[in-house]
Amino acid sequence: MTTPDSIAALHARIHDLGPDLPERMLQCANYMLAAGDRLAVTTTAEFAAAANVQPSAVIRFCKMLGFSGYSEVQRLYRAGFEPQRPAYSERLGALKEGGGSIHTELTHAAIQSLEGALDALDPAQLERAVGVLAKARVIHVMGMRRAFAVAAHMTYLFEKLGVPVVLHDRVAALDAGGAIVAGDALIAISFAPFSNETLDGAQAALDRAIPVVLFTDTRLTPLGAKAEAVLCVPEQEVRQFRGLSAALTLAMTLALSVGAARVD
Structure with missing residues (x-):
């Protein structure tokens, strides 16, 4: 059985199974169709409770649909938050065809991103994030792929400011999530179309009642x-490439604000 590669294909597979499903599987099917995009952020336990079934029934239903488990279904819905971006080979082709000065375009895009961040950032969300992080025993920072540069820079700043911090970089595929304990807080940095590793890490922290601050570039996250707070700063795009000017500025803003608050 092939695995559905789109939400439309998933819904078609559910309808193909029809009303002849066993009662518990039918409850799962009805909830999956009704929940829609909420499945991107719904845990297995929450799904099971809403469908009035056991978590094991949710897993069995996902396997019946052709998935390895519920997390694979979630990835399908998470991908729907923003279309997948072109491969880098395609972007390079567009870059060659564009002509003009790349440096000039990138500089103008950086300026526009920084100006846009003044309107995009919600001061109340920033204040809430600072309050949560200032009280944390240890701040954990997680960001993969493009977000790693922001995560590393923020960790560097916290370290220099004397703020206890741990960077979760998944080197050698090691998961340091167990190091996050009660009293800590997590900054999860992920930009559309989002890193599954970061989202899974944030969800694991939320499941253990660890406060999470999300750092992203779209409110459809x-x-x-x-999350305790969502910090959103979009970046301007140049020929399908996005910079990090606004994100790095926000990272410095957050680190300095938290450092100052902890001194108080």
Whole structure:
């Protein structure tokens, strides 16, 4: 059985199974169709409770649909938050065809991103994030792929400011999530179309009642409704490439604000 590669294909697979499903599987099917995009941020336990089934029934239903488990279904819905971006080979082709000065375009885009961040950033969300992080025993920072540069820079700043901090970089595929304990807080940095590793790490922290601050570039972000604060700064695009000017500025803003608050 092939695995559905789109939400439309998933819904078609559910309808193909029809009303002849066993009662518990039918409950799972009805909830999956009704929940829609909420599945991107719904845990297995929450799904099971809403469908009035056991978590094991949710897993069995996902396997019946052709998935390895529920997390694979979630990835399908998370991908729907923003279309997948072109491969780098395609972007390089567009870059060659564009002509003009790349440096000039990137500089103008950086200026526009920084100016846009003044309007995009919600001061109340920033204040809430600073309050949560200032009280944390240890701040954990997680950001993969493009977000790693922001995570590393923020960790460097916290370290220099004397703020206890741990960078979760998944080197050698090691998961340091167990190091996050009660009293700590997590900064999860992920930009659309989002890193599954970061989203999974943030969800694991939320499941253990660890406060999470999300750092992203779109308000249509998974887990946004469950986070203590969502810091959103979009970046301007140049020939399908996005910089990090606004994100790095916000990273410095957050680190300095938290450092100052902890001194108080």
